[in-house]
Amino acid sequence: MKARSRRGLAILAGLSALGIASALVLNAFRSNLVFFFSPSQVVAKEAPLERGFRIGGLVEEGSIRRSGQDLTVHFVVTDLARAVPVVYTGLLPDLFREGKGVVAQGRLGADGVFRADQVLAKHDENYMPPEAARALEQARQGKLGAPEP
Numbered sequence: 001m002k003a004r005s006r007r008g009l010a011i012l013a014g015l016s017a018l019g020i021a022s023a024l025v026l027n028a029f030r031s032n033l034v035f036f037f038s039p040s041q042v043v044a045k046e047a048p049l050e051r052g053f054r055i056g057g058l059v060e061e062g063s064i065r066r067s068g069q070d071l072t073v074h075f076v077v078t079d080l081a082r083a084v085p086v087v088y089t090g091l092l093p094d095l096f097r098e099g100k101g102v103v104a105q106g107r108l109g110a111d112g113v114f115r116a117d118q119v120l121a122k123h124d125e126n127y128m129p130p131e132a133a134r135a136l137e138q139a140r141q142g143k144l145g146a147p148e149p
Contacts, residue, residue: 034105038135043082047108055084055114056103056131057139064098077102077114079139086114093121103131 036054037047047053055077063076072089086104096102096119106116 036103036131036135038079038082038139039077039084040079040082040135040139042084042108042114049108049110052105052107052117054103054105054131055086056101056135058136059096059098059100059102061098077104079135081139084114085112086116088116088119090119092119095121097121101133 034052034054036056039055039057041047042055047055057077057079060076060078060083063074065074067073070089071091072087073092074085074087076083076085078084086106088104088106100121103120104114104116105118105120106114108114
């Protein structure tokens with residue numbers, strides 16, 4: 001085999017390996033990408049049923065119900081325009097309270113109940129995740145927008 005042929009074969013093998021590695025990285029990135037939706041967007045059926053996403057807003061007053069047998073908690077997340085029921089099993093953050101900001105990550109069931117894998121609460125009196133604050137403001141103005149990554 002000529003030196004030129006070996007060099008061409010090595011370049012082709014290198015480009016093939018680079019292409020395969022790029023495809024694997026992009027696939028991993030796509031599967032870990034999580035979008036944020038407001039309760040208004042979820043009720044308007046803009047949220048995916050087959051993929052996980054985040055929902056954020058305020059914990060509705062009087063909506064927290066705890067199971068007596070395990071760590072399951074039922075509550076409602078609202079953006080003051082629409083509300084979505086949430087079910088979570090696990091330990092909640094210390095700052096989780098009614099009327100306070102919350103972001104939950106999980107999947108929406110066919111029954112319209114959001115099953116959370118993770119629940120995050122704001123960490124002080126002045127902070128709310130930017131996506132949740134933007135969704136609350138849009139809901140107050142009566143606007144439904146597209147999800148922002």
